[in-house]
Amino acid sequence: MNYFNLPKIDLHCHLDGSVRPQTIIDLAQEQNIPLPSQDINEINSLMIAPETCQNLEEYLMRFDLPLSVMQTEAGIERISFELFEDAAKENVKYFEVRFGPQLHQQQGLSFKQIINSVVKGMQRAEAQYDIKGNYILSILRTFPKDNINAVIDAGADFLGKGVAAFDLAGAELPGFCQEFIPYAKYAKDKGYHITIHAGEQGVGQNVYDAVSQLNAERVGHGIHITGHQGAYDLVKQQNVGLETCPSSNIQTKAVNKLSEHPFKAFYQAKLPTTINTDNRTVSNTTMTDEVRKVMEEFSLSREDYFNIYKISIEQAFASDEVKQHLMQFAE
Ligand SMILES: O=c1[nH]cnc2c1ncn2[C@H]1C[C@H](O)[C@@H](CO)O1
Numbered sequence: 001m002n003y004f005n006l007p008k009i010d011l012h013c014h015l016d017g018s019v020r021p022q023t024i025i026d027l028a029q030e031q032n033i034p035l036p037s038q039d040i041n042e043i044n045s046l047m048i049a050p051e052t053c054q055n056l057e058e059y060l061m062r063f064d065l066p067l068s069v070m071q072t073e074a075g076i077e078r079i080s081f082e083l084f085e086d087a088a089k090e091n092v093k094y095f096e097v098r099f100g101p102q103l104h105q106q107q108g109l110s111f112k113q114i115i116n117s118v119v120k121g122m123q124r125a126e127a128q129y130d131i132k133g134n135y136i137l138s139i140l141r142t143f144p145k146d147n148i149n150a151v152i153d154a155g156a157d158f159l160g161k162g163v164a165a166f167d168l169a170g171a172e173l174p175g176f177c178q179e180f181i182p183y184a185k186y187a188k189d190k191g192y193h194i195t196i197h198a199g200e201q202g203v204g205q206n207v208y209d210a211v212s213q214l215n216a217e218r219v220g221h222g223i224h225i226t227g228h229q230g231a232y233d234l235v236k237q238q239n240v241g242l243e244t245c246p247s248s249n250i251q252t253k254a255v256n257k258l259s260e261h262p263f264k265a266f267y268q269a270k271l272p273t274t275i276n277t278d279n280r281t282v283s284n285t286t287m288t289d290e291v292r293k294v295m296e297e298f299s300l301s302r303e304d305y306f307n308i309y310k311i312s313i314e315q316a317f318a319s320d321e322v323k324q325h326l327m328q329f330a331e
């Protein structure tokens with residue numbers, strides 16, 4: 001099967017984990033930021049998380065380098081444009097990209113400037129390529145909470161105009177949901193969709209809590225519902241989208257190897273399971289690669305692929321008009 005040519009949908013990809021290495025070099029030069037090396041291969045390898053990561057925390061250490069050049073409007077806009085361009089060139093037709101506005105304030109940008117920059121870059125790519133997208137605003141679970149509502153307020157002006165959802169990301173501790181209940185409610189009341197990273201590193205109970213306490217419509221990864229019947233049943237009952245990211249799940253040790261990934265079991269049990277990249281640079285991957293890996297490892301057919309594609313449409317935080325457009329590519 002020609003995986004490159006297949007129409008694809010990526011619902012879980014981080015902007016800061018998906019920066020082209022050459023762009024890091026260019027922007028660092030423009031902004032007078034010292035880099036550990038000027039060699040593109042070295043920059044590339046500094047950004048890729050090894051398969052031997054001990055855990056999610058070690059994986060998350062790869063983001064400091066790209067974030068150092070993502071502190072100006074022009075830099076952020078360029079990186080957003082290039083990410084949508086890269087995806088469009090491998091036939092990703094719909095793309096939800098997430099990022100943490102709190103991580104881009106090192107040089108004093110406002111949340112409005114930051115969000116406006118990512119949306120502008122996306123819209124420039126949408127005008128040039130056959131791709132549509134939305135942004136998801138990720139709050140870092142380990143950061144102070146005093147500016148979370150300011151992020152939500154700034155993003156609310158872009159709802160329906162490039163921003164679609166609220167997310168929690170970063171290291172995952174058991175029971176993290178409780179302290180985010182008021183923030184997720186504030187976002188939901190403003191009209192945001194909700195997706196939450198849960199059941200990646202942490203326990204299945206986190207998925208149960210994300211759905212029952214934070215009203216998550218989808219969860220990032222959700223792997224550990226396998227060990228938690230209550231979470232599994234709730235996901236099934238409420239048709240909660242599972243945004244699995246196979247390569248990343250191996251790097252962060254959410255699973256030991258691809259053959260142990262619960263993707264096929266979830267798919268066969270009719271859980272709404274999707275295939276996504278998580279971080280194109282940090283996980284050294286593309287949608288073409290992720291689709292190929294899953295299809296080959298689990299011997300899925302073309303019909304299975306288009307079932308998964310349609311699940312992604314159903315789970316997308318897109319308008320009805322965009323969903324109809326995406327259905328045109330389905331078999
Ligand atoms: O897979 C992930 N799990 C939890 N947090 C993640 C993952 N990939 C990236 N992040 C964090 C690091 C980024 O700086 C942040 C915003 O994109 O989200």
Ligand SMILES: [Zn+2]
Binds near residue numbers: 012014197220278
């Ligand atoms: Zn993620």
